[in-house]
Amino acid sequence: xxxxxxxxxxxxxxxxxxxxxxxxxxxxxxxxxxxxxxxxxxxxxxxxxxxxxxxxxxxxxxxxxxxxxxxxxxxxxxxxxxxxxxxxxxxxxxxxxxxxxxxxxxxxxxxxxxxxxxxxxxxxxxxxxxxxxxxxxxxxxxxxxxxxxxxxxxxxxxxxxxxxxxxxxxxxxxxxxxxxxxxxxxxxxxxxxxxxxxxxxxxxxxxxxxxxxxxxxxxxxxxxxxxxxxx
Numbered sequence: 001x002x003x004x005x006x007x008x009x010x011x012x013x014x015x016x017x018x019x020x021x022x023x024x025x026x027x028x029x030x031x032x033x034x035x036x037x038x039x040x041x042x043x044x045x046x047x048x049x050x051x052x053x054x055x056x057x058x059x060x061x062x063x064x065x066x067x068x069x070x071x072x073x074x075x076x077x078x079x080x081x082x083x084x085x086x087x088x089x090x091x092x093x094x095x096x097x098x099x100x101x102x103x104x105x106x107x108x109x110x111x112x113x114x115x116x117x118x119x120x121x122x123x124x125x126x127x128x129x130x131x132x133x134x135x136x137x138x139x140x141x142x143x144x145x146x147x148x149x150x151x152x153x154x155x156x157x158x159x160x161x162x163x164x165x166x167x168x169x170x171x172x173x174x175x176x177x178x179x180x181x182x183x184x185x186x187x188x189x190x191x192x193x194x195x196x197x198x199x200x201x202x203x204x205x206x207x208x209x210x211x212x213x214x215x216x217x218x219x220x221x222x223x224x225x226x227x228x229x230x231x
Contacts, residue, residue: 011176012124014198037076061127066093153181
């Protein structure tokens with residue numbers, strides 16, 4: 001980067017800490033609960049369909065995921081699911097909201113090296129209360145000047161955030177694991193983006209093409225951003 005951005009934003013889930021494996025585990029439990037009604041592949045497809053359909057109403061996060069599991073359970077059982085089994089589905093969601101926060105390797109070291117040289121912010125999706133809880137429990141909240149929990153991560157959402165924070169796009173870099181949410185919209189509005197892949201990705205966040213853009217970088221490890229942003 002010839003002109004290094006001074007405002008660095010990090011996605012939270014699967015960029016700063018582990019998240020998707022917890023959802024995978026929850027879906028496994030759901031599939032076991034309803035294994036007599038459909039195959040695992042069919043059940044996972046049904047949950048995803050309900051999540052995507054419900055996004056305009058519920059947005060992202062664990063509560064939205066839980067409601068989509070309930071929708072899926074109702075459809076699988078032709079509306080005949082018992083209250084006891086509905087309670088089991090709700091418990092899967094409740095336990096997701098209580099999962100420990102496990103930082104990804106080298107995250108705090110990277111934040112320490114960037115601290116004081118750049119303004120650091122968190123820009124993430126999900127439940128407002130849950131994301132604030134995770135940031136608090138992570139022990140890294142003090143590194144960030146601002147946390148933004150967005151209803152979605154479209155071009156418009158990033159423009160609104162940058163406008164509220166009085167940040168010019170060319171002075172902003174977004175770091176995250178999702179090409180669809182953390183990279184493409186930021187590039188579209190004139191910002192910089194760095195992709196740090198996570199070993200598993202939610203189907204909704206996948207894209208089927210390569211990104212070739214002068215403001216885009218991709219690294220295997222978060223530590224690789226340090227020379228780019230500090231030298």
